[in-house]
Amino acid sequence: MADASDAPHHDESSPLLGEKEAQVGNGKEEDAKAGATSAKIQPSKPAPVEGTPAPESASIGYVWAADGLPVGEPVGRAQWDSSLFACLGRNDEFCSSDLEVCLLGSVAPCMLYGSNAERLGSSPGTFATHCLAYCGLYLFGSSFLGWNLAPYFSYATRTAIRRRFNLEGSFEALHRSCGCRASIVEDEVQLEHCEAGCDLLTHVCCHACALCQEGREVRRRLPHPGFNAQPILVMVPPVEQSMAREA
Numbered sequence: 001m002a003d004a005s006d007a008p009h010h011d012e013s014s015p016l017l018g019e020k021e022a023q024v025g026n027g028k029e030e031d032a033k034a035g036a037t038s039a040k041i042q043p044s045k046p047a048p049v050e051g052t053p054a055p056e057s058a059s060i061g062y063v064w065a066a067d068g069l070p071v072g073e074p075v076g077r078a079q080w081d082s083s084l085f086a087c088l089g090r091n092d093e094f095c096s097s098d099l100e101v102c103l104l105g106s107v108a109p110c111m112l113y114g115s116n117a118e119r120l121g122s123s124p125g126t127f128a129t130h131c132l133a134y135c136g137l138y139l140f141g142s143s144f145l146g147w148n149l150a151p152y153f154s155y156a157t158r159t160a161i162r163r164r165f166n167l168e169g170s171f172e173a174l175h176r177s178c179g180c181r182a183s184i185v186e187d188e189v190q191l192e193h194c195e196a197g198c199d200l201l202t203h204v205c206c207h208a209c210a211l212c213q214e215g216r217e218v219r220r221r222l223p224h225p226g227f228n229a230q231p232i233l234v235m236v237p238p239v240e241q242s243m244a245r246e247a
Contacts, residue, residue, distance in 0.1 A: 077168040082216050084202070084209050089216050101215040105208045110134040112211050113154050119218045120160055122225045151203035158199045158214055165221060169195035170202060 082089055082098075087105075089098025104112035114131030134150045141149030162169055168176075171194045175185055185191055202210045 077172065078166050080167055080213065080217060081220050082213060084206060084213050086216075087209065087212060094216070094220055097219050098216055101212050101219070105212040105215065109150075109208060109211055110138065112215050113150070113157070116161075116211070116214050116218050117157055119222045119224060120157060120164070122222070148207070151207045152200070154207075154211070155196075155200045155203040158203065158210060159196055161214055161217060162195070162199070165217070167217075170198035171195050 087102050089095065089101070101112065104115070110131050113134050114127040114129075117130040118127040134154065137150040137153060138148050141147055161167065169191075172185065172191070
């Protein structure tokens with residue numbers, strides 16, 4: 001009786017099976033070589049770091065800031081709502097406010113300065129602080145030096161308004177009107193120093209007009225901090241329901 005182990009195995013002895021196995025083995029080796037080659041050619045991507053922009057935003061060329069403006073793109077200067085010598089303002093919905101500003105700037109500049117600083121700081125407690133400081137400087141300068149010292153300190157409010165709303169300064173407006181080329185306009189640091197000096201000169205030479213212009217500007221752009229209304233939640237009671245009997 002022949003042993004089962006001595007029986008011929010047709011699967012193992014088939015020449016076609018050997019060719020298939022060889023082809024499969026060669027295919028696996030080629031795939032492994034191709035994978036190793038592609039791993040060498042393609043560089044490994046670095047892991048994303050927290051706080052970095054997404055790949056879609058990185059391909060744009062600039063990043064969006066928190067205020068909605070793209071960083072890296074130039075933003076044009078805005079113009080003042082009224083000129084320096086427009087004491088009565090403009091004939092619009094703020095006409096009564098412009099008359100009040102003109103009256104305060106002529107009679108009580110300390111109150112107008114305190115109001116401007118209060119609106120700019122958006123806190124109700126700053127009015128008394130700035131108004132009293134203005135009065136102290138005015139009384140000290142008028143009593144001992146013979147002139148008002150308040151313009152040498154109040155010009156900082158004009159600089160803050162100009163920076164906050166990206167307004168055109170006096171030097172830049174003069175440069176634009178004359179049409180001359182100057183390297184100082186291209187340098188932001190030097191231009192800001194020059195504009196701060198122009199703000200001081202404006203307050204020293206035309207103090208009342210400067211306060212009135214700043215008052216008209218902040219009243220059109222910023223609401224009074226004491227008038228910030230809080231949202232009111234109205235609760236509507238549910239409709240009274242009645243149960244009907246089934247027939």
